[in-house]
Amino acid sequence: MNTYSISQMALDFSVTLRTLRFYEQRGLLSPQRAGLARVYSQADRERVREILVMRKLGFTVTEIKTGCFPREKLMDQLALLRDQRAQLDESISELETRVAA
Numbered sequence: 001m002n003t004y005s006i007s008q009m010a011l012d013f014s015v016t017l018r019t020l021r022f023y024e025q026r027g028l029l030s031p032q033r034a035g036l037a038r039v040y041s042q043a044d045r046e047r048v049r050e051i052l053v054m055r056k057l058g059f060t061v062t063e064i065k066t067g068c069f070p071r072e073k074l075m076d077q078l079a080l081l082r083d084q085r086a087q088l089d090e091s092i093s094e095l096e097t098r099v100a101a
Contacts (some may be wrong), residue, residue, distance in 0.1 A: 028064060058077055062063075
């Protein structure tokens with residue numbers, strides 16, 4: 001069975017040690033222990049990958065912990081992100097206009 005140290009996990013996922021400890025404190029991860037060292041499994045790696053994707057999509061740690069992602073919640077998040085994109089596109093157009101002037 002492949003196992004990974006906290007340092008290796010942080011490096012592999014481009015996160016800080018503090019981030020991984022935070023996820024553990026919040027109950028999102030439960031690595032095994034070898035003395036004081038955290039030992040992560042392949043399942044832990046998949047969980048970190050899932051957490052990071054959901055965070056990138058704008059979900060909170062609490063939402064990720066509960067795993068409550070009904071279709072309606074996903075659609076709400078999609079609508080929010082589309083609105084943010086529209087606002088960004090508008091701001092970019094305004095800046096491009098001012099730069100070109």
